[in-house]
Amino acid sequence: MIIVLKPGITKKQERSVIQEIRKLGYRPHIMRGVSRTVIGAIGDELTHQSLETLAMLFPQIVESVTPVQKRYKLVSREAHPENSTVQVRENFVGGKKFHVMAGPCSVESEKQLMKTAEAVKAAGATMLRGGAFKPRTSPYEFQGLGEKGLKLLAKARKETGLGIITELLSENHAKMVAEYADILQIGARNSQNFQLLIAAAKTGKPILLKRGLSMKVEEWLLAGEYVLAHGNCSLMFCERGIRTFETYTRNTLDLSTIPIIKKESHCPIVIDPSQGAGRADLVIAMCKGAVAMGADALLIEVHPNPSEAWSDGSQQVSLEVFAQLMAELRPLIQAIGRN
Amino acid sequence: MIIVLKPGITKKQERSVIQEIRKLGYRPHIMRGVSRTVIGAIGDELTHQSLETLAMLFPQIVESVTPVQKRYKLVSREAHPENSTVQVRENFVGGKKFHVMAGPCSVESEKQLMKTAEAVKAAGATMLRGGAFKPRTSPYEFQGLGEKGLKLLAKARKETGLGIITELLSENHAKMVAEYADILQIGARNSQNFQLLIAAAKTGKPILLKRGLSMKVEEWLLAGEYVLAHGNCSLMFCERGIRTFETYTRNTLDLSTIPIIKKESHCPIVIDPSQGAGRADLVIAMCKGAVAMGADALLIEVHPNPSEAWSDGSQQVSLEVFAQLMAELRPLIQAIGRN
Amino acid sequence: MIIVLKPGITKKQERSVIQEIRKLGYRPHIMRGVSRTVIGAIGDELTHQSLETLAMLFPQIVESVTPVQKRYKLVSREAHPENSTVQVRENFVGGKKFHVMAGPCSVESEKQLMKTAEAVKAAGATMLRGGAFKPRTSPYEFQGLGEKGLKLLAKARKETGLGIITELLSENHAKMVAEYADILQIGARNSQNFQLLIAAAKTGKPILLKRGLSMKVEEWLLAGEYVLAHGNCSLMFCERGIRTFETYTRNTLDLSTIPIIKKESHCPIVIDPSQGAGRADLVIAMCKGAVAMGADALLIEVHPNPSEAWSDGSQQVSLEVFAQLMAELRPLIQAIGRN
């Protein structure tokens, strides 16, 4: 911890702060600067109590308190310098092969799902996405087919061999959803629902953790830390757009998270351009950027007839657009040396 | 729904859009403007399918689609033109009397809690707040005393007569927490955890719903709608600061929500300046603003020794500051005609 | 400056950083912590070169670099512990008397201005606002009457005795506008147009500096520092709402700036609720909050017939609403001990 004192502090005031620092288990180290005195407090910040209350206890004396240790450990690249990969059936996300997870926002019917599954497989996707439990802003909107949707996903997997990714909404469903799904998705609204993260981690299934709408990178990494700290190492981060002042797009897809997550963590990073833009017409360009910047996978909403979708129709691409998208991505995937 | 077409659209293109509008259950109404044609689609937007996918289905033809109905009903002032009040033991939040809910961020020990409870009661508070289950950004931080904390809160209520407000974190705890608490608090991180909202609503206890860090007013009202739609009318909204670019304060307390909630909804509005500012030195001014602008209650973090608090010490005020705060609020409460 | 090194750094790597710190004019001070080494660099950060490039020069070694000195001096409360007041004709903003500056968004005609001036004076305002040069988002919108508008403002002052505040848009107009106005307003869009700030400062007239739409408090204080550093001490800060994700209001009025500016600076703080909310129906509540929280003055848009205003009609209040507002503010102004 670094404690900066205000200008013009007396020795007596300084001593009272130093005494408190010692009391809280740190060893103080005084540096007298040109206009201010700075105290370095040596000790393990993860085990000792925080010193941030000093600013409040001594409002006339202490100007600021800054921690020097990173708060996340297991997800950090320091803990695991190599990239980690997450196995999903026979595939490995985070390795040399680039993956595409595609499918409808909501599972609506067997016909809709099978048609989509076959088409996305034919176009090159390796996993099938589809929502069975849907978190909806309004209680009057379609809330998903529930377990019936999970059964349809399992059937689609059986017929196509695609791995299944679907959202987990409730602690009470963790066991059930884990029986059907290959990857449990934690949605943006639940990204700091720590009880749900713990329940998901305990199933042992791979977890895809979306970034919350106003989640700082550090908070996202710490939410991921909950998963690893509860014994599950198969974690993927997924950027899906943050909330900003801009209203042209539904969210602002923050592609800079690709190099940032690669720098701070060993876990794979997945990009969801459908949620990020909220507009199908921008999805292709977003996907190209994600590939070029080093994302490990894409998560794309695809629907056989977007205008009749039961949820979020305006951000889903048609089967034809998806096939075109995959064709346009290929030269970029090669250009960056992946396959 | 209002559908705006692009300039220079042919009659044939127009017809294709109109046909789709009819197919989705709306009655189209065409208006030809100076540079664009606008189609009003008449029908109940809450029961019919959304037309927002038209912009995607006809990207060359449709420029924008805008809904005209409000998406919330039960929480709206239209549904209940008078202010509603929420009964908490013998008190009514939302009536003429102004209420203060005060207490520590976390329940830490019997001594800490009893000392605080007695002091806040003496200063004029009518309810006691205290966290037993704590949602913490890092898995390595203090997570609360759990049921032991609830028992201490119940004991404090027995000794002081203060109503108890505490946070509910998990669907699985709803029944247990409801046994001890008078008000269930839904925290900012869980404000769109709809499963938790439903579980809380079903207990029948009053709910205090905090605004999420990046929640728009409409989304907040819709989250409240989940509570009323599941049969619980005792809802209070609580503003606790939103996330913005500013870093001086931890969050930006949006006091404009006081007149906004009063205008849009009949439910009481409570202000939490402790979370909002994240700095005890700004709490007094924030409370004064909230009172003058018409808030129904305040939720304030108070600790007998903030510098030794186990969580969020820098935003808790001491017992002495709290007493001073209450004294300074009194003339303002009178000046606006409340008591 | 505080330089935090990464974990597991060798002595040799450490020496290379220390050498560079010395080269840039600072005296290094090493502290070895549990997992990281921290170097305090002693020296005057306002005269020496910044050390922030160390993180880049030694990307494998240095984790972060943090300054410890505040970057603003003349506007800071440390430089001038008492409140400063700004004289505008016979009035002093920042003293015990609370001031209201009111008038139309744009000066439109002699009749409109005189009617407004007389009405706001009768209701208790001490200054008249009115835009002669208007910064408009679109080049096709009304850009203000220019010097003709200034002449009308001067005439209104002559007849009512009210001081005049009007916006300065161009360096080239500084001299001319200063001839007519008692206060030069620097608008939100120009809050970091430093050339304009310097030109305004040099006129010697009082300056009202609005906060930019996405300006951090520190940047706002530094923009004010430009005014004082160019020899003009008559500076007022004016909060007018920041840009956030919320769309219910045009901007989010950040009333916490009142205690913040009072804490960091000696200059008066003025609140503009009209721009802040962009909605006349919220203006009264906002004004009440501002008074209770300790603002020194209000800047309110008033128009004899808002629906026919040439700009921003939806945020201007009518003469009747303004009179009601002033009546409702009086008990609050008394309750906080001002007049």
Added chain:
Amino acid sequence: MIIVLKPGITKKQERSVIQEIRKLGYRPHIMRGVSRTVIGAIGDELTHQSLETLAMLFPQIVESVTPVQKRYKLVSREAHPENSTVQVRENFVGGKKFHVMAGPCSVESEKQLMKTAEAVKAAGATMLRGGAFKPRTSPYEFQGLGEKGLKLLAKARKETGLGIITELLSENHAKMVAEYADILQIGARNSQNFQLLIAAAKTGKPILLKRGLSMKVEEWLLAGEYVLAHGNCSLMFCERGIRTFETYTRNTLDLSTIPIIKKESHCPIVIDPSQGAGRADLVIAMCKGAVAMGADALLIEVHPNPSEAWSDGSQQVSLEVFAQLMAELRPLIQAIGRN
């Protein structure tokens, strides 16, 4: 304009609104929906007065007023369906060839500039950037070499043949800067300094307009409209990051603006990853994304010795990193079919 009335409005109330609509020059068109009545007001919104004040004039009757016309004309793709190109000496930005503009944040000395100019030219850049007038957050920071810097830029052009881009800060410098520069850059802080935009437009030189820190796409296009409306068609938009809640990077580079600007406008789009990230270590990934997504050019800060830079050292890349960057971009530029 689309005017939505509140539920339960009487015929008489409706008539009063309709009367006002006629008075303001529009032809009303009534549509009765299930719960609300909607009025379409036909007329040219760019020449008639706005109807937005209706919501204020009839607060009990009118719920919302929405414009249907786009506010920008000359910059819109509707006005000019083909891509437009901007000629800079013998180069055309916006055509098939991808361009890189590179150079130091500030011009510091002849040696620094020449060394950089030669290196960036050798690596493939076609234009040289360099600041002579610098907008600095604090008045105590280096403000640029002024005209001396411009002369050095002109000398570098003479020796290398690279076109020159430099920032214009003051209306009074427009003529002088235009004598030296090939492109005038309008910085983020001045993006709505309309007087500066007009002065820049009138020089006839190509303009690169950076997006403001909290500028919506529509506002950016309208600021560009000021340039075209004052007779200058050589406009390029430049995304350089917006201000969000995230603190890991200095700004959040919004790469979605590439497909958005391409969709809404015919003008070229340039990406500035140096300002966007504020961190040299993220610049390479950002550039790759920009290329893949269809940007027309990059604007990159390059310095022979970033750690000794007089401004923004932490975001400038070294000559070696720049050469490596250019090598890594080539396969992507080819993969998307540009050269």
